[in-house]
Amino acid sequence: MRKQIETFIDELKSNKKLASFDEASTKQAVVLRLLSFLEWDIFNVEEVYPDYSVNSHSVSYALRIKNNNKVFIEVKRVHEKLDNHQKPLVRFASQEDVGLTILTNGIIWWFYLISASDDWQQQWFYSADLLKQKPDTIIPKLIDLLSKNKVAKGQSLRTAKALYQEKKQKMAADFVPQAWNKILSQPNKIFVELLCDTTEKICGCEVDSNMVENFIKKYLDKWLIKDLPGLSAAPPAKIKEAPIILKDKLESKPVSHNSTSSTPSGTGQYRITKKQDIYEGKTIKSFTFNGRTEHVKHWEEVLTNLCDYFAVIHKKDFEKVLWISGENKTYFSRYQDQLRIPEKVKQTDIYVETKLSPDEVVKTSKALLAEFGYAADSLKINTE
Numbered sequence: 001m002r003k004q005i006e007t008f009i010d011e012l013k014s015n016k017k018l019a020s021f022d023e024a025s026t027k028q029a030v031v032l033r034l035l036s037f038l039e040w041d042i043f044n045v046e047e048v049y050p051d052y053s054v055n056s057h058s059v060s061y062a063l064r065i066k067n068n069n070k071v072f073i074e075v076k077r078v079h080e081k082l083d084n085h086q087k088p089l090v091r092f093a094s095q096e097d098v099g100l101t102i103l104t105n106g107i108i109w110w111f112y113l114i115s116a117s118d119d120w121q122q123q124w125f126y127s128a129d130l131l132k133q134k135p136d137t138i139i140p141k142l143i144d145l146l147s148k149n150k151v152a153k154g155q156s157l158r159t160a161k162a163l164y165q166e167k168k169q170k171m172a173a174d175f176v177p178q179a180w181n182k183i184l185s186q187p188n189k190i191f192v193e194l195l196c197d198t199t200e201k202i203c204g205c206e207v208d209s210n211m212v213e214n215f216i217k218k219y220l221d222k223w224l225i226k227d228l229p230g231l232s233a234a235p236p237a238k239i240k241e242a243p244i245i246l247k248d249k250l251e252s253k254p255v256s257h258n259s260t261s262s263t264p265s266g267t268g269q270y271r272i273t274k275k276q277d278i279y280e281g282k283t284i285k286s287f288t289f290n291g292r293t294e295h296v297k298h299w300e301e302v303l304t305n306l307c308d309y310f311a312v313i314h315k316k317d318f319e320k321v322l323w324i325s326g327e328n329k330t331y332f333s334r335y336q337d338q339l340r341i342p343e344k345v346k347q348t349d350i351y352v353e354t355k356l357s358p359d360e361v362v363k364t365s366k367a368l369l370a371e372f373g374y375a376a377d378s379l380k381i382n383t384e
Contacts (some may be wrong), residue, residue, distance in 0.1 A: 001143060004037045006135045012107075013131055021078040021106065027060065030106035031075050035063075039148040047148075057092045065152045072101045080105045086112075090120040099157050100145070107131050111145060113160045125164035177225040184216060184223055186322050186334060192216075217330075279358035279383065288380040299361045300343075300354040302381070306365055307345045307352050314372055318348055324367045329353070331364050 012018060012030070021029065032042045040063060041047045052062035052069070063071040074089045076082060082103050093101040093114050101112040101123075111126040126145070128138040141163075143150070150156040183191055195216075196207040279299075286295040287302045294305060311318045321332045331353045333339055342351035356364065366376045 001037060001039065001147065002139055005034070005139050005142065008033060008037060009130050009135050009139075018078055018107075023075060023077040023080075026078050026106040027075050030078070031061070031073065031104065034142075035061075035146075038143065038146050054092075054096065057088070057095070059089065059092060062098075063148075063151060065148075069096060069098050070100065070151050071146070071156075072096070072098050074101075074103050076103075076105045078106045082108065082110060086110070086124075087120050090114060090123050094120075100151075100160055102146075109142075111160065111163075113164045116161075116164050125160060125167050181224050182322070184220055277362075277381070279362055279381065282358060282383040284358070284381070285384045286382045288382065290374075290378045293382075299358045300356060303356070303361050303365050303368070304343055304345075304352060304354065306368055306379075308347075310368065310372055311345050311348050311350075315347070318345075319350065320371050321350065321352075321368060324364065324371060331356075 032048075035048060036042050046067065047064055049062040049064055049069075050060070052059050052072070059072045060075040061073040062069045063073065072089070072093045074085060076085060082105060085103055089103055090101055090112050093112070099114055101114055103110045103112070107130050109128040109130070110124055111128075112120075112123040113125050114123055116123050116125065126141065128141060130138070141159075144159040145156050145163075147156070150159070192209050192212050195212050196209055199207045199212070284296055284299045284302065286293050287305075288294075289306065289309075296302060296305070307321070310321075314320075322334070324331050330339060333342070333351055334349055335351075339351055339353045339355075341353065341355040343354045344351050353364075362379075362381060365379060369376060369379060
């Protein structure tokens with residue numbers, strides 16, 4: 001079986017007509033051939049059921065054991081993007097109580113464990129690219145997940161669950177450095193109390209928690225992990241652009257997500273790569289964000305208005321602002337005493353520093369935009 005699949009993949013790599021395959025050709029020349037090597041009887045429609053449908057929903061193939069659906073496979077033409085086909089497929093599989101589901105264009109194979117989560121975006125657990133990945137890497141997985149014998153014995157489902165847990169643990173491992181940085185950047189009470197108690201036991205005197213927090217701040221840059229690893233992710237879902245809302249007013253103009261002027265670093269600090277205008281000594285008149293102008297009297301209103309806006313639009317992940325900091329200054333915190341003149345961001349438990357120079361206001365505002373994927377030039381400052 002393994003040798004047959006390896007030879008088949010080599011043939012695909014050398015097939016000059018592969019890129020021109022339509023959906024029917026992809027099914028016949030790629031998917032069915034691979035299933036035959038995996039010991040499925042492709043000529044038995046009760047075993048490899050084509051165009052399986054229920055009501056208005058259908059799937060290219062249902063792999064069946066003793067008249068029970070075990071695996072759904074949805075096939076698209078070679079090189080077709082798969083992103084938009086994920087949601088309806090996994091929902092159909094969930095309705096039909098099919099544990100293992102596959103979306104493929106013949107070359108790329110995305111595997112979903114339906115029981116893993118109620119969220120279809122979290123059900124993906126494994127990807128195989130027949131042209132780019134080494135056969136020794138993907139062939140054992142294809143056999144374990146998709147061979148008839150493994151599916152019939154329930155072993156494929158157990159393999160899928162193991163791979164899903166492995167994926168989750170790898171993701172968790174990637175997030176550990178971020179969690180470490182977050183604990184150091186925004187020390188929680190347990191961490192501070194632990195350091196206070198340990199210090200008190202060593203020196204024999206009561207320790208002020210503020211002193212401990214200042215100690216952490218002093219050495220923060222040395223302790224932070226600067227080269228954070230890339231994060232594992234499921235196949236990407238199509239993201240809809242959000243409308244612009246400022247001061248509870250709806251603006252239908254779509255936002256730009258191509259930030260080029262500010263780039264996030266691994267420590268939560270932002271390096272401005274474009275030469276900045278100087279605003280020191282100037283009087284703020286208004287600011288324009290994505291084409292909408294807001295009149296303000298004070299520089300800090302630029303930052304606080306933007307914070308209030310992002311707290312509404314990005315409610316679930318607004319806490320990302322806690323990563324925005326300068327070399328020796330904290331701009332956002334859940335603790336008022338860490339800021340000089342804090343102002344609470346509406347609908348959150350987060351405070352923003354308002355004792356900032358005009359240049360600091362603009363720099364922090366652009367870092368805020370970059371954190372949520374907006375272009376730096378979507379913010380225009382109007383002075384007099």
